Amino acid sequence: MSAPRYHLTSYGCQMNKLDSELVESRLRQRGYVAAASEAEADVVLLNTCSVRQHAEDRVWSKLGKLRQRKRGEPGLVVGVLGCMAQEHKRYLVSRMPHVDLVVGPSAFGDIDDTVEVARHKNARLAAERDPARTKHEVVGAGVVTVDQGKSGDTIRRDVRVRPHRSQAFVSVMRGCNMPCTYCIVPTTRGDEVSRPIADIVEETQRLCDDGVTEVTLLGQTVNAYGRDLTGQGATLARLLRALHEIPSLRRLAFITSHPNFLGPDLVDAIAELPKVARYLHLPAQSGSNTVLKAMRRGYTVERYFARVEQLLAKAPDVELHSDFIVGYPGETAADFDATVAFLQRVGFAQSYVFKYSPRPGTVAAELADDVPDAEKERRNQVLLVAQEALTVAKNRALVGRTVEVLVEGDSKVDGRFSGRTEHHRLVHFAATDRDLVGRYVPVRVTEALAHSVVGELLPENAAEAGAHDPAETHA
Ligand code: SF4
Secondary structure, eight states: OOOOEEEEEEOSSHHHHHHHHHHHHHHHHTTOEEOSSGGGOSEEEEEEOOSSHHHHHHHHHHHHHHHHHHHHOTTOEEEEEEHHHHHSHHHHHHHOTTOOEEEOGGGGGGHHHHHHHHHHHOOOEEEOOOTTOSBOOOOSSSOOOOBOOOOSTTSOOOGGGOSSTTEEEEEOEEOOOOOOTTOOHHHHHOSOEEOOHHHHHHHHHHHHHTTOOEEEEEOTTGGGTTTTSTTTTOOHHHHHHHHHTOTTOOEEEEEOOOGGGOOHHHHHHHHHOTTBOSEEEOOOBOSOHHHHHHHTOSOOHHHHHHHHHHHHHHOTTOEEEEEEEESOTTOOHHHHHHHHHHHHHHTOSEEEEEEOOOOTTSSGGGSOOOSOHHHHHHHHHHHHHHHHHHHHHHHHHTTTOEEEEEEEEEOSSTTEEEEEOTTOOEEEEEOOOGGGTTOEEEEEEEEEOSSOEEEEEOOGGGGGGTOOOOOOOOO
């Protein structure tokens, strides 16, 4: 009998992509193989995101198509995983009989068992995080009880599911305890739970033994890492210092940070540890104190600036990345103008801009969504244009300089490869030698584009000559 084939589509954030790697690893260890396409799969899994309406809409649309397919293929197994499974479990179970699995983010440790049960017993089951009980709830015909899932963080990852052999993500904590009014994450992902430093070091060492040289630590508020590990003195700064000792690790990044937890110990670690990436993703969300207060972000514009200045005083080569939400309820034109000025004053290297959309179950969803769509779109465009001007200026400043690039693979343009600098800047260059993938190479920048740069590959010994993305200022 041929091995069962799965197809997994991942929506949303980097944390979801890592979860998808863990789910795939579990299935492969169970003998499943990846289908060449969704149409050829026996098991179709959607790892979903609830953070934005757009991501949810894509999943509902996909489920509509799968409903039709399943009419002709009753043996097909359809699973909804992740945040939408957590958030919409009742609806999925009661209104979508073609969905066989509904598995929340904390139940991935047993995902292979869950898929097997659904495949062989044709049972519909729903597993979700439930801190009050030790069992997952199971719903539907052929009731099955599944033991409390391990979050998935301890699953040994199959090298075949990592998109890049030299790069890996490592989850250091899950959940979030912050009260941001617009955000569904604390509901879908639960309270902060940090992994012990020793576990993370052990996993990272294993990945490095397996050829990984760049690790990105993941957490919803990654720089709040360790505050739930009472009495252990675990902080992100300590974790970075411990991981820095792994000899074959060359780059160490972490996302996403919250401005309130950028303390002196973390600033010192960033400044002192040469393997730590030279960019910091520090979402500001707004440049208006009125909006920040309404969002319950817990800081002011002045406090954000002060933290950034403390960081840049010690680590002036670090670039800042941000997220912004435009059109939050009550955001006036003056609030928005303050955000544009704030973005320009900090001089972010990169920003993601989102138009506010209410998420049911959040505090902000109770407020009037009073900024018209057309105005949200206008603000979105204005902020994107302002950010692009900053990004292009930073890219232009690199022309003529040599940067060290970790080669990731083919660029979208034929005959080119692409990779990233220690500032996370995307670099394209002409090359044909596939052995370059996963290596660190010197590239001289020749052209600045809106979101990347183009360069020419230099001989590898040119790295000595200054393979360093130069210091750039922000404020
Ligand atoms: S810090 Fe705020 S925006 Fe970020 S995950 Fe937590 S609640 Fe959501």
